[in-house]
Amino acid sequence: MALLEVRDLSVVFQRKGEKPFTAVDGVSFDVDPGQTVGLVGESGCGKSVTSLAIMGLLPRRGNRVGGTATFEGTNLLSLSDNQMRERRGRDLGMVFQDPLSSLNPVISIGLQVTEVLQRHRGMKGDAAKRKAAELLDKVGIPDPTRRLSEYPHQLSGGMRQRALIAIALACAPRLLIADEPTTALDVTIQAQILSLLKELVTDTGTALVMITHDLGVVAGLCDEVNVLYGGKIVERAERHALFNHARHPYTHGLLGSIPRLDAPKGEKLVPIKGSVSDNIPWDNGCAFAPRCPNAIDDCRQTMPVLETDGPGQLRCHNPVELADAVREGAR
Amino acid sequence: MTTAESAGTQESTVDTLVSIQDLKVHFPIKRGVVLDRTVGYVYAVDGVTLEVKRGETYGLVGESGCGKTTLGRGLLRLVEPTSGHAWFEDVDLATLKGERLRKMRRRMQMVFQDPLSSLDPRQSVESILVEGMRAHDLDKSKESTRRRLLELLDAVGLPSTSLRKYPHEFSGGQRQRIGIARALTVEPDLIVADEPVSALDVSVQAQVINLLEDLQNEFGLTYLVIAHDLAVVRHISDRVGVMYLGGLVEEATSDALYAEPLHPYTRALLSAVPVPDPEVEDARERILLAGDLPSPANPPTGCRFHTRCPWKQEELCDTDRPELREFRPGHRVACHYAEDILAGRIQPHEVRAELVEEHGISPDMPLVGPASVTEVLE
Numbered sequence A: 001m002a003l004l005e006v007r008d009l010s011v012v013f014q015r016k017g018e019k020p021f022t023a024v025d026g027v028s029f030d031v032d033p034g035q036t037v038g039l040v041g042e043s044g045c046g047k048s049v050t051s052l053a054i055m056g057l058l059p060r061r062g063n064r065v066g067g068t069a070t071f072e073g074t075n076l077l078s079l080s081d082n083q084m085r086e087r088r089g090r091d092l093g094m095v096f097q098d099p100l101s102s103l104n105p106v107i108s109i110g111l112q113v114t115e116v117l118q119r120h121r122g123m124k125g126d127a128a129k130r131k132a133a134e135l136l137d138k139v140g141i142p143d144p145t146r147r148l149s150e151y152p153h154q155l156s157g158g159m160r161q162r163a164l165i166a167i168a169l170a171c172a173p174r175l176l177i178a179d180e181p182t183t184a185l186d187v188t189i190q191a192q193i194l195s196l197l198k199e200l201v202t203d204t205g206t207a208l209v210m211i212t213h214d215l216g217v218v219a220g221l222c223d224e225v226n227v228l229y230g231g232k233i234v235e236r237a238e239r240h241a242l243f244n245h246a247r248h249p250y251t252h253g254l255l256g257s258i259p260r261l262d263a264p265k266g267e268k269l270v271p272i273k274g275s276v277s278d279n280i281p282w283d284n285g286c287a288f289a290p291r292c293p294n295a296i297d298d299c300r301q302t303m304p305v306l307e308t309d310g311p312g313q314l315r316c317h318n319p320v321e322l323a324d325a326v327r328e329g330a331r
Numbered sequence B: 001m002t003t004a005e006s007a008g009t010q011e012s013t014v015d016t017l018v019s020i021q022d023l024k025v026h027f028p029i030k031r032g033v034v035l036d037r038t039v040g041y042v043y044a045v046d047g048v049t050l051e052v053k054r055g056e057t058y059g060l061v062g063e064s065g066c067g068k069t070t071l072g073r074g075l076l077r078l079v080e081p082t083s084g085h086a087w088f089e090d091v092d093l094a095t096l097k098g099e100r101l102r103k104m105r106r107r108m109q110m111v112f113q114d115p116l117s118s119l120d121p122r123q124s125v126e127s128i129l130v131e132g133m134r135a136h137d138l139d140k141s142k143e144s145t146r147r148r149l150l151e152l153l154d155a156v157g158l159p160s161t162s163l164r165k166y167p168h169e170f171s172g173g174q175r176q177r178i179g180i181a182r183a184l185t186v187e188p189d190l191i192v193a194d195e196p197v198s199a200l201d202v203s204v205q206a207q208v209i210n211l212l213e214d215l216q217n218e219f220g221l222t223y224l225v226i227a228h229d230l231a232v233v234r235h236i237s238d239r240v241g242v243m244y245l246g247g248l249v250e251e252a253t254s255d256a257l258y259a260e261p262l263h264p265y266t267r268a269l270l271s272a273v274p275v276p277d278p279e280v281e282d283a284r285e286r287i288l289l290a291g292d293l294p295s296p297a298n299p300p301t302g303c304r305f306h307t308r309c310p311w312k313q314e315e316l317c318d319t320d321r322p323e324l325r326e327f328r329p330g331h332r333v334a335c336h337y338a339e340d341i342l343a344g345r346i347q348p349h350e351v352r353a354e355l356v357e358e359h360g361i362s363p364d365m366p367l368v369g370p371a372s373v374t375e376v377l378e
């Protein structure tokens, strides 16, 4: 049994006077200790809502959450707010895109780290302080002892993100969910943070769910990748398989859309036509059909289901032929 | 203004459209209860010299806050340069005022990152597009204007029914198409595009990149593209300039820059860009830089990169600012030791991260007025 088992997770937003909107639609995946699982897709495909639902951080009103998220035998979705808060401090860590909004602006960085240490690891006074400085140092914050007394707004974006990771590490979580942790950062700082996360997974066996829109980040970090489209997983594969021969037309299209640093200049990009606003509802067929170059009649009539395809899984009536799917790396 | 009128103000070769010479833009940092004291300067652009050739795409890359946007705005005189020059063809833009500046602006248009905030939500697409034409007397007759607008919509891939709609009725990618169409209405020679695709999803980003390329061919445009994404810049640019803390540190053709980066910062930057290919990712070596970008209000002495440079040497690096010099034809670099680094005669070493104070003001110092320096600045 995996450390985290998400089964058939769905989130429906329902506002008064509006049609219900299904943001996450039957998502299932597993995460093992020491494993990094990626959730990728473009904005609005349901990545953040998936992670917030698992963490019990969705707003209390206006949505319906279905399915289960079983962490070491306990369905997190059935826990009370209090129980969930306790869990979040102890076993589950979370790092967000915008560290400023997840740090308390009026409490010093030091206190925010020591608080976690005191509450969840029973550390006291100086010991907690020393440990806090050690954690800041570990995540690469220069002059950590001095930084303890500073407030979030006094730190740069990269340092804030490190502080947030330090706080997440303070409880030595067994599962860390990182939602676009480097999207707001410069690329050299991103490289630092990603190497930090990688180290964390290898050294402590923490399981990592990496949420990102950046396929480059996924290629370097994730063991297994889930591609989301319109709230559903459309392809799941081990990372080499995914990048070497993506079979879902959407994944294939994404890979053709990204300019690669190592591609010779002059190579035309092959975009996906249209945009997410062209989607059709899943219950009328495949949401991607209006944008899909492979669409056949079936696609507008029956919803494709996620089926085993070699070692991976695929939700598609007419996937890219294996021969066409192989990408000759631009190297 | 015709070129003949100002001929002689600068020698220029035929194919240079824009020439920027030692351009500086410094912003004063104000303090005090009524912000009447200048306590320092943000050296946003601090001596940049470059040329953009007619018909090419020049890409400007660098990390947040290194001065890319300010350079573009300084060129177009949307912000007043502190010193230095910018020529457009033979015209020294610094000498232009009033009507002549306004006329010149027709030929240099800007496309912004966030199409929604740069498009007036209360204006229909038609009125957004006609506005610039009217301002520059290109709105000759109802008939011809309409024909022109339809042509442009077609060129940027929007249906003709868009004219009567409003910006909020469009997706992000479509709005960027409107922003591009608006720039094109006045038939510019130069388009300065500041992060034109960074707010877009990758699938849509690729559409807009292709569109920019097609339009360049169709209308003979020259682009100055500003972006933080090196992969995007490499893809669309003929030549690339890398900025660090207000200065250019390297400039080369897009291919040469990738094949043989000379400046340590460029090397680090290239090595940090993720490539969507696990084999490449697993095999490549990263040059991880320690610490943050220093504040442009308090730039390091000597080479501005020396606080983070893994190749930093005892001599020169922290005392003398290296000039951007021609290393080989078409490839300029600002590093004292570029030859030694390239030849492997000096090796990288570990760098300890230095504390970076935001805008050079110690966080311990009580702030007067608004809590953030940037707020005061803006």
Ligand SMILES: Nc1ncnc2c1ncn2[C@@H]1O[C@H](COP(=O)(O)OP(=O)(O)OP(=O)(O)O)[C@@H](O)[C@H]1O
Residues within 6 Å of the ligand: B027, B028, B042, B043, B044, B045, B062, B063, B064, B065, B066, B067, B068, B069, B070, B071, B228, B296, B374, B377, B378
């Ligand atoms: N109007 C202004 N007043 C004062 N300082 C400014 C002003 N505009 C920009 N700056 C400062 O000048 C520096 C360069 O800013 P600029 O916007 O040119 O950077 P950039 O390279 O475009 O960054 P980004 O990638 O984040 O857009 C920054 O430190 C910024 O805070």
Ligand SMILES: Nc1ncnc2c1ncn2[C@@H]1O[C@H](COP(=O)(O)OP(=O)(O)O)[C@@H](O)[C@H]1O
Residues within 6 Å of the ligand: A013, A021, A023, A041, A042, A043, A044, A045, A046, A047, A048, A049, A050, A059
């Ligand atoms: N609180 C909310 N109320 C209503 N709709 C929401 C809410 N949060 C997210 N959504 C919608 O759910 C969809 C998925 O959102 P999200 O998970 O944030 O996407 P992303 O994949 O970019 O992280 C989007 O269409 C978004 O607008």
Ligand code: SF4
Residues within 6 Å of the ligand: A248, A249, A250, A286, A287, A288, A289, A290, A292, A293, A294, A295, A296, A299, A304, A315, A316, A317, A318, A319
């Ligand atoms: S199911 Fe049909 S429309 Fe959907 S991705 Fe596959 S081929 Fe395309």
Ligand code: SF4
Residues within 6 Å of the ligand: B263, B264, B265, B303, B304, B305, B306, B307, B309, B310, B311, B312, B313, B316, B317, B322, B334, B335, B336, B337, B338
């Ligand atoms: S001049 Fe010195 S510090 Fe600057 S980039 Fe070259 S080696 Fe590094």
Ligand SMILES: [Mg+2]
Residues within 6 Å of the ligand: A047, A048, A049, A180
């Ligand atoms: Mg999100």
Ligand SMILES: [Mg+2]
Residues within 6 Å of the ligand: B068, B069, B070, B194
């Ligand atoms: Mg900018």
